Amino acid sequence: MQGLSCGTSRIVGCRFSVYPMTDNFVEVIKGALEEVDSSKVWQQTDDVSTLIRGRSEHVFDVAKAIFVHAAKTGVHVVFNGTFSIGCPGDSDADTYMSEDDVRLNEQSSQKEQVEVASQFALYPLNNPDYMQIIADQKEVAEKHGTFTKGVHYASRLDGDANDVFKTLEEAFVNTSKTKDQSHVTMTAAISANSPSKKDK
Amino acid sequence: MQGLSCGTSRIVGCRFSVYPMTDNFVEVIKGALEEVDSSKVWQQTDDVSTLIRGRSEHVFDVAKAIFVHAAKTGVHVVFNGTFSIGCPGDSDADTYMSEDDVRLNEQSSQKEQVEVASQFALYPLNNPDYMQIIADQKEVAEKHGTFTKGVHYASRLDGDANDVFKTLEEAFVNTSKTKDQSHVTMTAAISANSPSKKDK
Numbered sequence: 001m002q003g004l005s006c007g008t009s010r011i012v013g014c015r016f017s018v019y020p021m022t023d024n025f026v027e028v029i030k031g032a033l034e035e036v037d038s039s040k041v042w043q044q045t046d047d048v049s050t051l052i053r054g055r056s057e058h059v060f061d062v063a064k065a066i067f068v069h070a071a072k073t074g075v076h077v078v079f080n081g082t083f084s085i086g087c088p089g090d091s092d093a094d095t096y097m098s099e100d101d102v103r104l105n106e107q108s109s110q111k112e113q114v115e116v117a118s119q120f121a122l123y124p125l126n127n128p129d130y131m132q133i134i135a136d137q138k139e140v141a142e143k144h145g146t147f148t149k150g151v152h153y154a155s156r157l158d159g160d161a162n163d164v165f166k167t168l169e170e171a172f173v174n175t176s177k178t179k180d181q182s183h184v185t186m187t188a189a190i191s192a193n194s195p196s197k198k199d200k
Numbered sequence: 201m202q203g204l205s206c207g208t209s210r211i212v213g214c215r216f217s218v219y220p221m222t223d224n225f226v227e228v229i230k231g232a233l234e235e236v237d238s239s240k241v242w243q244q245t246d247d248v249s250t251l252i253r254g255r256s257e258h259v260f261d262v263a264k265a266i267f268v269h270a271a272k273t274g275v276h277v278v279f280n281g282t283f284s285i286g287c288p289g290d291s292d293a294d295t296y297m298s299e300d301d302v303r304l305n306e307q308s309s310q311k312e313q314v315e316v317a318s319q320f321a322l323y324p325l326n327n328p329d330y331m332q333i334i335a336d337q338k339e340v341a342e343k344h345g346t347f348t349k350g351v352h353y354a355s356r357l358d359g360d361a362n363d364v365f366k367t368l369e370e371a372f373v374n375t376s377k378t379k380d381q382s383h384v385t386m387t388a389a390i391s392a393n394s395p396s397k398k399d400k
Contacts, residue, residue, distance in 0.1 A: 015319070015353050017389060019219035019278060026395065047396035048319050048389055051352050078219060080280045082321065082387055084353045088331055119215070119248050121282065123323045123385065130325055131288055152251050152292070153215050153284045185323065187282055187387055189217060189248055195226065196247035
């Protein structure tokens with residue numbers, strides 16, 4: 001089970017998939033991957049998802065870049081994944097923690113303007129105050145101008161992909177730095193170019 | 201944030217999306233929905249996801265049926281969602297808890313044979329023993345013959361969609377019945393007809 005193989009350090013991981021709703025989804029994904037420099041994260045892909053692990057800033061940098069470069073094609077693309085930190089277990093890829101903090105893909109991601117709708121949920125594990133910790137992150141989203149509303153089991157963000165990812169990163173990192181909080185996960189579904197009418 | 205609007209009762213919810221990787225994804229989704237009887241769950245769809253809530257058996261019945269009927273088209277289809285029970289907050293749709301336990305879509309789902317690969321993770325909230333509770337569910341998956349291996353942050357299941365959903369349901373319900381365990385969430389990504397080589 002997941003308990004048997006996740007990290008002991010403050011390494012951040014993200015297990016995610018990017019779903020382009022098109023017949024040539026393979027080309028869209030491969031094209032996006034080619035534009036992203038993922039040399040500062042440990043990466044593993046199987047037939048269900050991709051896992052990246054490393055410093056928080058690089059995990060968010062790479063996740064965002066892959067999504068943005070897929071979404072800029074104009075195809076309906078969804079990113080769906082779970083970020084994790086502090087999971088008790090092994091410490092694979094801890095060497096990646098010694099990378100510097102320069103984000104390799106930020107510049108190219110910032111060049112793209114992709115409007116997205118996102119639903120995310122924070123799970124601070126093993127903490128009796130978890131509901132308050134979650135509620136506190138609403139302010140982060142409001143500060144970034146991305147918060148739309150709470151929905152069942154999640155919060156909704158809308159805006160530019162760069163702003164939405166920034167919000168998610170800050171909410172996640174804030175939560176992971178809460179006193180006595182070790183293990184935190186965060187799910188996020190981020191959708192671009194949906195033909196559905198927006199229901200904010 | 202999610203804390204402000206989720207259920208107080210033992211109502212189960214699932215916020216999920218079905219992603220058909222094809223140009224006619226809208227038709228695949230609509231076609232699947234037309235074949236599913238969702239009258240025993242409360243349902244709400246927006247541009248990012250669909251939310252169904254009700255008795256555990258009907259939530260799993262409807263989620264599975266929508267996925268199976270989309271996947272039987274042969275298109276690469278992924279179900280990605282989060283199941284939840286015991287989230288403190290409101291109790292919308294509690295009237296659906298008075299439905300009987302007869303699953304409306306089981307028969308039609310069982311007629312289809314769809315091979316799937318799944319990665320799922322359990323999150324028992326506010327419980328110091330959460331890692332052990334998670335590890336205990338490995339036995340459920342082994343009993344159903346679907347357990348393949350633990351991966352970072354998740355467990356991998358392979359097999360027929362009906363067996364995989366049965367495993368997920370049992371692991372989730374078992375966890376929710378653990379002593380003193382109120383709030384549990386479970387993420388699941390379930391993939392069918394992927395062109396990628398299986399990497400079990």
